[in-house]
Amino acid sequence: MSVQGYLGIPRIEVMIPSSVEEALNLLQTHPDAEILAAGTHIITQLTLGAKRTRKYIDINNLHHLRKISHHKGVATVGSLVTHQELASTLINHVPAFTTFLQKYSSPAVANRATVGGSIMLRSAGEDLIPILLTLDAELSFATPEGVKNVPLTAFLAGGFGGRGLLQTVSFKLNGSCFFDKLWMGVSRIPLISVAVSSEGDDGVRVAVSHKDGSTPGRVATVEKFLSTHVLSEEVVEKASRLMMDSINPESDVLASSWYRRRVAGVLLKRLLQNLRR
Amino acid sequence: MKAEFMVNDVKYVVEVEPNERLSDVLRRKLGFVSVKEGCGVGDCGLCIVLLDGKPVNSCLMLAYQASGHRITTVEGMGDGTRLHPLQQAFIDVGAVQCGFCIPAALLVLKHLHDTKPDADREEVRHALRSVLCRCGSYIRFEEAFKQVSRR
Numbered sequence: 001m002s003v004q005g006y007l008g009i010p011r012i013e014v015m016i017p018s019s020v021e022e023a024l025n026l027l028q029t030h031p032d033a034e035i036l037a038a039g040t041h042i043i044t045q046l047t048l049g050a051k052r053t054r055k056y057i058d059i060n061n062l063h064h065l066r067k068i069s070h071h072k073g074v075a076t077v078g079s080l081v082t083h084q085e086l087a088s089t090l091i092n093h094v095p096a097f098t099t100f101l102q103k104y105s106s107p108a109v110a111n112r113a114t115v116g117g118s119i120m121l122r123s124a125g126e127d128l129i130p131i132l133l134t135l136d137a138e139l140s141f142a143t144p145e146g147v148k149n150v151p152l153t154a155f156l157a158g159g160f161g162g163r164g165l166l167q168t169v170s171f172k173l174n175g176s177c178f179f180d181k182l183w184m185g186v187s188r189i190p191l192i193s194v195a196v197s198s199e200g201d202d203g204v205r206v207a208v209s210h211k212d213g214s215t216p217g218r219v220a221t222v223e224k225f226l227s228t229h230v231l232s233e234e235v236v237e238k239a240s241r242l243m244m245d246s247i248n249p250e251s252d253v254l255a256s257s258w259y260r261r262r263v264a265g266v267l268l269k270r271l272l273q274n275l276r277r
Numbered sequence: 278m279k280a281e282f283m284v285n286d287v288k289y290v291v292e293v294e295p296n297e298r299l300s301d302v303l304r305r306k307l308g309f310v311s312v313k314e315g316c317g318v319g320d321c322g323l324c325i326v327l328l329d330g331k332p333v334n335s336c337l338m339l340a341y342q343a344s345g346h347r348i349t350t351v352e353g354m355g356d357g358t359r360l361h362p363l364q365q366a367f368i369d370v371g372a373v374q375c376g377f378c379i380p381a382a383l384l385v386l387k388h389l390h391d392t393k394p395d396a397d398r399e400e401v402r403h404a405l406r407s408v409l410c411r412c413g414s415y416i417r418f419e420e421a422f423k424q425v426s427r428r
Contacts, residue, residue: 008296010296011294011295012296013295014278014341038337038338039337039342043298043336043339044337046296047317047336060342105320105406106320107332107385107404107406107407108322108325108385109319111328112333112334112337186320186321186409187320
């Protein structure tokens with residue numbers, strides 16, 4: 001939308017709850033409303049005319065959703081924590097967050113975009129999701145029926161069956177979690193991104209941004225293969241090929257499915273070599 | 278709705294519509310013309326301001342969301358009579374070509390200088406990733422930062 005050379009966004013209605021209970025009430029009484037966190041995605045979509053929702057519940061006054069804590073190897077992160085806050089706070093516990101920040105599109109956007117916003121998008125463009133998948137992330141939603149905990153894998157597969165407010169994300173802190181991606185353009189939207197984490201005797205977790213189409217997911221076949229083999233040079237090579245055959249990414253204007261599969265294999269190889277060191 | 282925030286240490290209380298972005302209000306209502314609109318979707322970074330000292334894209338933020346926060350634009354960088362050392366260094370190294378991205382580049386480098394004055398080349402380049410300079414003046418931005426760091 002453009003008026004006299006300026007971009008602008010259409011008229012919207014915003015409700016600003018001051019408690020989780022109030023937010024849940026608004027979600028129930030306004031079924032056509034969406035949650036608005038920082039708005040880095042929603043404002044962009046409104047500006048581009050790609051979003052039809054005109055009613056929003058802005059949760060920025062729920063300050064307790066901005067907390068990060070960790071205890072006994074598990075981090076609990078509020079949904080309003082920004083990407084920059086998350087990665088810089090936990091960078092010494094999860095090496096993947098170093099690459100996450102290094103390869104992030106714009107540090108200024110990282111200062112606003114939220115963890116909850118990324119998760120709720122359930123999109124291949126969100127670099128955080130593959131990392132959290134390998135760390136066995138669990139989501140905690142406030143709902144009118146009480147708190148519902150949902151594993152991130154299940155949420156990506158089918159939501160959580162209702163309307164609620166994502167409050168926190170909990171995940172393991174793992175010093176053997178690595179991330180890499182290949183991107184194109186200023187926005188650094190990943191053509192494909194891959195994360196791995198070693199769980200010691202429990203094997204290796206592998207996740208990719210485009211597991212099926214544009215949905216991120218864990219790659220069970222590769223994980224199963226790695227759980228039964230010692231990580232030699234030959235095993236890394238085989239796992240890389242298995243990766244290419246085990247995912248079904250979409251083709252779009254940025255890259256073909258074939259290219260994404262090939263790159264996923266190469267990135268996995270590099271990450272597994274990191275694990276071997 | 279009312280938005281109440283500080284811009285360059287001056288308090289503003291502004292009546293805003295929910296769909297007005299911070300960039301709209303700063304530039305068009307309050308006259309901070311250093312806040313530019315380039316892409317309008319967070320790619321170019323020309324609308325960057327400092328929010329509580331950190332760079333953010335003001336086109337990706339609704340104006341009312343800035344309530345209670347401190348905003349710095351390039352108009353607030355100097356002390357009223359003298360330029361900020363980074364502004365002077367931009368002049369000294371000839372960093373300005375078309376000038377459109379200069380306010381944003383200055384603000385991201387100010388944040389870096391305030392938080393890490395001895396930042397190395399990679400860190401300067403990482404910070405500048407928030408700003409798209411079509412003239413390609415990045416090397417001179419780096420040089421300006423280096424000059425200020427050496428002092």
